Amino acid sequence: MIKKATTFDFQNTYADNLNGLYKECIADPVPSPKMLLFNYGLAEELELDPFIFSSDYGLSIFSGNEIPEGSNPIAQAYAGHQFGNFNPHLGDGRALLLGEIVDIHKQLKDIQLKGSGITPFSRRGDGKSALGPVLREYLISESMHAMGIPTTRSLAAIDSGENVLRESSLPGGILTRIASSHIRIGTFEYASKLKDKNQIKKLADYSIARHYPDTVKVENSYLAFFAGICNEQASLIANWMSVGFIHGVMNTDNMTISGETIDYGPCAFMDEYHPATVFSSIDKQGRYAYANQPAILTWNLTRLAETLIPLVHDEKEESIKLLTEVLQLIKPVYENFWLMNMRSKIGLSKEDPKDYELINNFLEIMKDEKIDFTLAFRVLSKALTGDMAIARNLFNNSKKFDVWFMHWQERVSQENVPDEDIVNAMNKINPIYIPRNHKVEEALFSAVHKNDMEPFSNLLSVLMNPYEENEGNESYALPSPNPEIPFKTFCGT
Numbered sequence: 043m044i045k046k047a048t049t050f051d052f053q054n055t056y057a058d059n060l061n062g063l064y065k066e067c068i069a070d071p072v073p074s075p076k077m078l079l080f081n082y083g084l085a086e087e088l089e090l091d092p093f094i095f096s097s098d099y100g101l102s103i104f105s106g107n108e109i110p111e112g113s114n115p116i117a118q119a120y121a122g123h124q125f126g127n128f129n130p131h132l133g134d135g136r137a138l139l140l141g142e143i144v145d146i147h148k149q150l151k152d153i154q155l156k157g158s159g160i161t162p163f164s165r166r167g168d169g170k171s172a173l174g175p176v177l178r179e180y181l182i183s184e185s186m187h188a189m190g191i192p193t194t195r196s197l198a199a200i201d202s203g204e205n206v207l208r209e210s211s212l213p214g215g216i217l218t219r220i221a222s223s224h225i226r227i228g229t230f231e232y233a234s235k236l237k238d239k240n241q242i243k244k245l246a247d248y249s250i251a252r253h254y255p256d257t258v259k260v261e262n263s264y265l266a267f268f269a270g271i272c273n274e275q276a277s278l279i280a281n282w283m284s285v286g287f288i289h290g291v292m293n294t295d296n297m298t299i300s301g302e303t304i305d306y307g308p309c310a311f312m313d314e315y316h317p318a319t320v321f322s323s324i325d326k327q328g329r330y331a332y333a334n335q336p337a338i339l340t341w342n343l344t345r346l347a348e349t350l351i352p353l354v355h356d357e358k359e360e361s362i363k364l365l366t367e368v369l370q371l372i373k374p375v376y377e378n379f380w381l382m383n384m385r386s387k388i389g390l391s392k393e394d395p396k397d398y399e400l401i402n403n404f405l406e407i408m409k410d411e412k413i414d415f416t417l418a419f420r421v422l423s424k425a426l427t428g429d430m431a432i433a434r435n436l437f438n439n440s441k442k443f444d445v446w447f448m449h450w451q452e453r454v455s456q457e458n459v460p461d462e463d464i465v466n467a468m469n470k471i472n473p474i475y476i477p478r479n480h481k482v483e484e485a486l487f488s489a490v491h492k493n494d495m496e497p498f499s500n501l502l503s504v505l506m507n508p509y510e511e512n513e514g515n516e517s518y519a520l521p522s523p524n525p526e527i528p529f530k531t532f533c534g535t
């Protein structure tokens with residue numbers, strides 16, 4: 043790596059403040075990198091100097107071949123519970139934090155390279171990424187953002203020009219990931235296991251200042267900080283549930299304290315609704331199945347709470363009592379977010395105690411009739427405009443659906459809002475285009491094995507407008523024509 047002056051306005055607050063929670067490290071150079079995707083909209087939000095992307099300079103930065111001036115690259119240390127088992131030594135095994143910059147909203151953002159080579163945390167890994175998973179993360183994270191769901195973002199995807207060895211030899215890739223920070227529950231688990239008891243306080247103070255600055259003023263700021271994280275993560279999982287997103291690997295090292303979705307390894311969107319849906323080939327027990335995600339939320343936050351015991355109160359018993367009180371609120375807080383989301387999805391803005399039952403009955407029918415989760419909500423608004431046939435058809439002309447529809451119409455009429463407004467509101471919250479698994483696979487296959495980015499670019503551009511139905515894009519809205527082939531995902535980039 044060659045050092046060179048640049049136009050980035052880097053800060054290195056993590057490195058400056060959290061000695062002991064990272065190792066300095068540089069990227070491995072790659073022979074002939076090629077920029078495959080660059081996110082100009084995001085670059086604008088980050089107020090990047092256009093020189094960075096209008097010249098080969100960006101390519102050398104985002105491929106790891108040059109260290110920009112002001113950057114102090116580090117690999118972050120973290121631990122984590124993976125599928126329930128504690129691993130004290132994880133850390134960025136294939137990622138490098140270049141530094142932080144302030145975006146257009148005055149928020150500090152991490153710029154991280156993923157797949158840039160061996161770090162002190164690589165263990166037996168090669169520190170690299172295959173291109174397919176890099177493109178997959180780019181696509182799905184940007185699609186999540188377009189749906190308004192908090193997520194890390196993707197700035198650039200690079201074909202590294204070299205192959206990486208997985209089960210076969212595959213083209214390599216590097217992703218430039220942008221995040222509010224990469225601090226995970228696992229970062230707290232790592233800090234709390236260190237001999238230096240001050241580390242957990244330093245990490246909490248840094249995280250509070252960066253993510254929950256309002257809690258500084260509160261009497262017990264560490265407890266308020268914890269409650270803030272619980273709230274953000276509960277909201278996030280409720281958002282995932284409302285679009286049928288299955289993260290697939292909700293280990294504590296993959297859960298950010300900012301509440302952004304991170305690490306898009308084995309994730310996927312559900313087509314046919316079933317609460318037990320799992321896509322990840324390694325999740326044999328279904329620990330991270332669709333319907334288990336809310337329970338895992340609490341499980342993970344309990345691991346975080348354990349690390350905060352020394353900070354919340356001088357007396358351990360009192361500390362545990364206070365943290366437990368917050369933990370007990372996660373379920374009701376989550377359920378409230380979920381109910382709010384689901385109400386909106388079926389066009390309701392007022393509250394009726396029977397709404398919970400109404401929504402669950404709808405889900406039950408979807409499950410019994412094996413209905414596509416995304417389309418189910420979209421056809422409801424169509425039916426309200428009078429196009430009942432399309433909804434009845436989707437629901438296999440089921441009597442149960444007809445009865446449910448009558449109840450729903452009665453409930454909608456209580457809103458005292460013109461149907462047209464309800465339909466518009468529903469179409470703004472229920473996506474028509476999600477990253478359908480078969481479409482994602484098709485696009486990745488062309489990009490990686492045929493050197494053809496066109497299907498990928500088309501899919502990406504459709505997903506950037508998830509709510510607006512456009513002529514010509516019909517195939518993007520439909521589930522796989524071969525549902526009998528079960529879709530499986532694999533970990534790792």
Ligand code: AMP
Pocket residue numbers: 132133134135136137163164165166167168169170171291295296305307533534535
């Ligand atoms: P993940 O399940 O993708 O979140 O990764 C879990 C851990 O494995 C993290 O510490 C990663 O940095 C590490 N890891 C995954 N793939 C590699 C790789 N190819 N080389 C080195 N470390 C890796």
Ligand code: MG
Pocket residue numbers: 295296305
């Ligand atoms: Mg991870």
